[in-house]
Amino acid sequence: MNMAQSINHWAEEIKPYWRIASIVLLAFIFFGLWQISVQKGYKQPLEITTTAHPGGTSAISVNGPQNVVASKTGTKYYLPWCGALSRIKPENRVEFATPALARAAGYSPAGNCKGVK
Secondary structure (H helix, E strand, O other): OOHHHHHHHHHHHHHHHHHHHHHHHHHHHHHHHHHHHHHHOOOOOOEEEEEEOOOOOEEEEEEOOOOEEEEOOOOEEEOOOOHHHHHOOHHHEEEEOOHHHHHHOOOEEOOOOOOOO
16 A cells, blocks of 8 residues: 555545534634633723831732622622623613712622622
8 A cells, every 4th residue: 555545545534523523623713712702801900009007017909990780670789790690681780880889879799799898
């Protein structure tokens, strides 16, 4: 068997699996692109500051966009990435720039959303 026949034989052996491999490869590519597009909406810049206090102690605080979302018909507010927001209809959502503004409007932090103060 020469080289050309060997290559042709190998190509015939993998031919039934070519479609499946192509579909799986395309699925991975599209899933990766979808993940990238979804994550772009959730990246929020953070500002980390160190504050010196009298007596030689210091405190580190992390500040960033603190917008929170609540429902017109509910009493709790959530961070934008909380899973509970999927149950709030878009037309019922109310967005506040800070948790303090949400509290001033009568909302309280949701207990099932980690990171809500």
